[in-house]
Amino acid sequence: MDRRNNPFTRVRLTTLITPDLAEPEVNPPFHRTFWVEVGPGAQRQKFHFHAVGTDQDNRAVDFTIPLLFASITDLNDKRVLVAGQYNDEPKRSADAQGHKIAYTPLRNTQNALLASQSLLFDAGPSGASPTLHSASVHISQLEDLLGNSAPADIAYDATYTSNGYDAANRSGVFATLITPQPLAFRADQAGGIATPNQTITALSDQQGPVAGDVAKARADEFDPAAYFPKGAPRLFGSFDLLDLLLAAGGLSKQAPMLKSERVGNALVTSLHWQPAVKKIDLGIAKFLPNEAPPGTVISVLSIDSRSERPLTGAAAPRSEFKGSLTDFDIEILSSVTLHFVRFGFASINGAKPDVSVELHNDHPLSFTGDLQFVEELRKAIPPGLFGKGASIELIGAGVRAGFAIALPPLEIGVFALKDVSLGAALTLPFLDGKPLFDFNVSERANPFQLRVAFFAGGGFFHLQLDTAGMRQLEAALEFGAAFGLNLGVASGEVHAMAGIYFSIQKESNGAELCRLTGYLRLGGRLSVLGLIRVSIEFNLSFTYDSGTDKAYGRATLTVQVEVLFFSVSVDLTVERAFGGSGDPLFLQTFDTARRWQDYTSAFA
Secondary structure: OOOOOOOEEEEEEOOOOOOOEOOOOOOOOOOOOEEOEEOOHHHOEEOEEEEEEEEOOOOEEEEEEEOEEOOHHHHHHOHHHHHHHHHOOOOOOEEOOOOEEEOOOOOOOOOOEEEEEEEEEEOOOOOOOOEEEEEEEEOHHHHHHHOOOOOEEEEEOHHHHHHOOOHHHOOOEEEEEEEEEEEOOOHHHHOOOEOOOEEEEEEEOOOEEEEOOHHHHHOOOOOHHHHOOOOOOEEOOOEEHHHHEOOOOOHHHHOOEEEEEEEOOEEEEEEEEOOOEOOEEOOOEEEEEOEOOOOOEOOEEEEEEEEEEEOOOOOOOEEEEEEEEEEEEEEEOOOEEEEEEEEEEEEEOOOOOEEEEEEOOOOOEEEOHHHHHHHHHHHHOOOOOOOOEEEEEEOOOEEEEEEEEEOOOEEEOOEEEEOOEEEEEEEEEOOOOOOEEEEEEOOOOOOEEEEEOOEEEEEEEEEEEEOOEEEEEEEEEEEEEEEEEEOOOEEEEEEEEEEEEEEEEEOOOOOEEEEEEEEEEEEEEEEEOOOEEEEEEEEEEEEEEOOOOEEEEEEEEEEEEEEOOEEEEEEEEEEEEEOOOOOOOOHHHOOOHHHHHHHHHOOO
């Protein structure tokens, strides 16, 4: 037999005695050619002969197979027709019963040793040895690492059967998948950093399952655009892995390697992937691998998975998934940058993932561009003098790094300024989501306060962005006047403040909700000897909400009186709304014909 188009180099039939055979069904133009069958009438079926084959690694493999009996006369005169009758029968497959078969001579891996369910052979029309048409096999690398138990249909690669493992087939492609099989990793199965999703197209004895163009795989060429589907594998949920990978380096260096091998009394299946990476600029966000010397990328992306299954069954299977990404920066809006020394991830036997993040000790984050002034403040102010300074914390499945500076209160004569703070933070998700950038001047819960003589005001500003754009913008400003009075027996104050509040928030479906509010606050309080207190507050606001496309005004008057231990407060509120899509139309209140009939009958 040809050693490259059939997994068996020799086959020995061991069936010596058969049950009673059914009457042969001979169809013209044959003289005495028929399928060997057993059973009466409707129960008639092909008889499976037992055979022992010797595979390409000299392993004995048991299987059963139906056979076609051909007379010498038919073989002499109608050999092509006999081969055609055999090859046209869809139920001619051999049952390998899950035994492992070496489809090529094993070299330094066991990637060509496949658990096989069935094999379909073709008879040679000119007397040549049978050849393998296709086989239904289990790819152990996918089963052990991903739990993918679905069989795949393969056929020998034509280049391999013609030339073997020559210079044109350096990666050792020996079979192609008849139907390409998608391969989808969960984030925890790929080291928690990147998901090398792909569509398996061929099998290599050196590389294991490979994706993309089979011709490029044979030549050990790596084309990221052909190997990985666009947008499927992602780094930190945002950066397309397809744009991260360099095309140079070849399949053996840039593509994930899935390998199976026997180590002692265990079958070890491993995934190793350590590709060269380049920078990605999404405009809003950048991935920047470090370089030293210039032009030489030293950032390393490494993903390793290992599954060890004892062959004796005495010990439990063991699995380990880990990954790391070292020496890189994440920059958002050319304004804030996180400097990573290493981000690592590990999971053993399906246990809770262990995530480790190491940022640069001296400068974990820096500010540039429009936030350069924050960087200068950070350098000028000693850590811990004002506010908490730089902070790094793990939050769920991500890391948040930020810097907050609280300016000291300032009072010069009639001028006073306090509660002013600057903050910037970058949240980087581990498994999914998008990098999130926050910048604020003071906070909504603690706005800055400004006073000049009897004029006072305050406010805050908050901006939140991710790689898709702005997620939230919120700002408020308030200004007015306040007067105080103290006559000894009586004291009090009167204030009049006007302000504006504006917010834009992006929903998960991409819609933007806007709210604009203007308000006027008038009020005062009076205290007599500390026994009687009277306060009045009048609040008038006007708001537009894009979510309901409605504008509404609200006026509230609050009066509170306290006499010794007695206190009473009264609130009066008036609200008016205008327009909007939130209120239903008249006809929309009658959603069924029955309700309309009930309504009209009331006026009959």
